[in-house]
Amino acid sequence: MQPNENTMKKTWFVTGASRGFGRTWTEAILHRGDHVAATARDVASLADLKARFGDAVLPLALDVTNEEQVRQTVAQAHAHFGKLDVVLNNAGYALVGTVEEVGVDEVRAMFDTNFLGTLRVIQAALPLLRQQGSGHLVGVSSTLGHVAMPLSGLYCATKWAFEALHESLAQEVKSFGLRVSIIEPGAYATSFGSPASLKMSTGKEEYATLREQVISALMGMKRGDPEATSEAVFQLVDAPEPPLRLILGSEGVPWLRGVYAERLATWEAWEAVSSAAQGTKPETAAAAS
Secondary structure, three states, X not given: OOOOXXXXXXXXXXXXXXXXXXXXXXXXXXXXXXXXXXXXXXXXHHHHHHHHHHHHEEEEEOOOOOHHHHHHHHHHHHHHHOOOOEEEEOOOOEEEOOOOOOOXXXXXXXXXXXXXXXXXXXXXXXXXXXXXXXXXXXXXXXXXXXXOOOOOHHHHHHHHHHHHHHHHHHHHHHHHOEEEEEEEEOOEOOHHHOOOOEEEOOOOHHHHHHHHHHHHHHHOOOOEOHHHHHHHHHHHHHOOOOOOEEEEXXXXXXXXXXXXXXXXXXXXXXXXXXXXXXXXXXXXXXXXX
């Protein structure tokens, strides 16, 4: 890639910077000489970054489920650095359980963080980015933003919604000079499976065999090195024309290529039924809705 204005020093706003990809990328961002407003629920978990990188990092406490705190924290970061070039929404966690097992309150809490938390940050940042006339909104989804698996259907639902949010957003803000990208990691050896990032619903005996099979398969998955992802993220934000979606890892593209090939084959096999459902009367706006 040829150097361009997009490779100049950037200022980032990162949620969920205390662990996992958030921590890995925050450290890499600082090592490359950029500035970061690093946020986490427990700001003490970011203290070592301040000690090591000084004024290049602004540690901030942030619970993305707290709308007022989100608004104030984004504004504080922007005022402190004078700009925000990249807003990286990374905070989130997974709920493991079958559709029958999960509690509605558990699902509501996960959506509040994974989806609504991201929405709150975007809505707080957009007026500032529009005023700048530049900025890159980057959201961390998953390859599970395309495919739902047993025991993770509700987590996948947050990511499917996350994908729709960003796809619509990209079209809405393009004329303001703003860019939108979704990062879709596959399986990586991060702390995502730790108790802090993974919650388990109370299991029912009827699903015990399925649960054992799925968890065994997950344990045997090939996992990538999180440290190897930082350069891909930098290439994304430095690109003059960044893609809407970027898959991380060698397993994702082949897997999703097969998934979409199967979907397309099914749609085509049923195309005559689909077309017949159009009817023969002239389409009207009311009918189309």
